[in-house]
Amino acid sequence: NAGVTQTPKFQVLKTGQSMTLQCAQDMNHEYMSWYRQDPGMGLRLIHYSVGAGITDQGEVPNGYNVSRSTTEDFPLRLLSAAPSQTSVYFCASSWGGSSYNEQFFGPGTRLTVL
């Protein structure tokens, strides 16, 4: 199993550009989430999904879109990049039915917006 994979590992964008961060998991997990991690802020939830076709907003959703057409994939779209979106982005997945549904994290995407 590859677990949770994310591409790209690094990305530099100019203000106003759009891009998609890719996330895939091969564990047949129902739940998938996107977080951003900034110094001193911990991990903040951007969007999450409890199954194919179902998504919802987290704590910091503005400027991001998601969709979940398959169980395996959960891409995150930046519509018009801003310097405030410079961050490290983590995708995570978990079972929906376990008692505590441990989240498995990907290796992260480091994004810089100039």
Next chain:
Amino acid sequence: QKEVEQDPGPLSVPEGAIVSLNCTYSNSAFQYFMWYRQYSRKGPELLMYTYSSGNKEDGRFTAQVDKSSKYISLFIRDSQPSDSATYLCAMKYNQGGKLIFGQGTELSVKP
């Protein structure tokens, strides 16, 4: 006020020391408490999980939850340089709920 507060450190200790990492929280509805470890430039990985109050031990690691004080702790005994990482506490209200993370504490264990 953040729902979950964690001192970001950094915390530096000598090898072999006992390390105490702590988080406080404001909402008494939290029931599931976790500690994640994150090595530099890696994704977090689950280290310890506790449901409700009490202690849980796993090797050199002990997790404690005191719901009356809204306080959770992670103790590391006989700390090793390989324990150098950022430790994040996380909690949630129910089994299917969203995880709320603390800011993370950066720990360095010096040989």
